[in-house]
Amino acid sequence: MKKIVVLTGAGISAESGINTFRDADGLWEGHDVMEVATPEGFIKNPSLVLNFYNERRKQLSNVNPNQAHLSLANLEAVYNVHIITQNVDDLHERAGSSQVLHLHGELLKARSSKNPNSIIDWRTDIKIGDLCAAGTQLRPHIVWFGEEVPLLREATEITTKADILIIIGTSMQVYPAASLVHYVADDTPIYFIDPKPNIRETDFSNLTIIKNSATKGVEMLAQQLLKNGS
Structure with missing residues (x-):
């Protein structure tokens, strides 16, 4: 898988x-x-x-999980999905995702x-x-400003083993979380979903930018991945 x-x-x-x-x-x-x-x-x-x-x-x-959260949970039918989030809410878990790592803590x-x-x-x-x-x-x-990110090493280990990397709703400006993209292999497909992307497809090998909202972009990508992986 x-x-x-x-x-x-x-x-x-x-x-x-x-x-x-x-x-x-x-x-x-x-x-x-x-x-x-x-x-x-x-x-x-x-x-x-x-x-x-x-x-x-x-x-x-x-508030409730939106279609993006639900679409990510649905990917578990075909893939081994690990979510590494900067968010402190529990919306991924409530949507049904079973492997969620909270880099910045939990509310x-x-x-x-x-x-x-x-x-x-x-x-x-x-x-x-x-x-x-x-x-x-x-x-x-x-995890407040100036404090260590204790789960960063675990997040790095997870990322290095990715067959596919998906980035959603983050500017990739907050470190150390933004550094995780550099730990995937050069031939790993990367999908970046954001209505106003601040990176270019030439910035990384195998990068595909989906210029859309999280709900629409994730649903579209998830349908494609489920079809390819089934």
């Missing part, structure tokens, strides 16, 4: 109604990202940070503010005074 590796970014979730990470002015829901997405911001104002992610968690409960998990390996499922608000088993304050299980 051929292995498809899919790299997804904010663009695929945006079509479900989830706001992208930050606007052109550098703000996220009216907040400077340095206030709500850094360890320093959490130390300075933990209540602000917790409330910010509590609101993101509530928003997640009001529906919490972790100790002292021990990054102490992670638990968490679907309600995180409040000041909510503690981990060791007695330290819980924080969102999100």
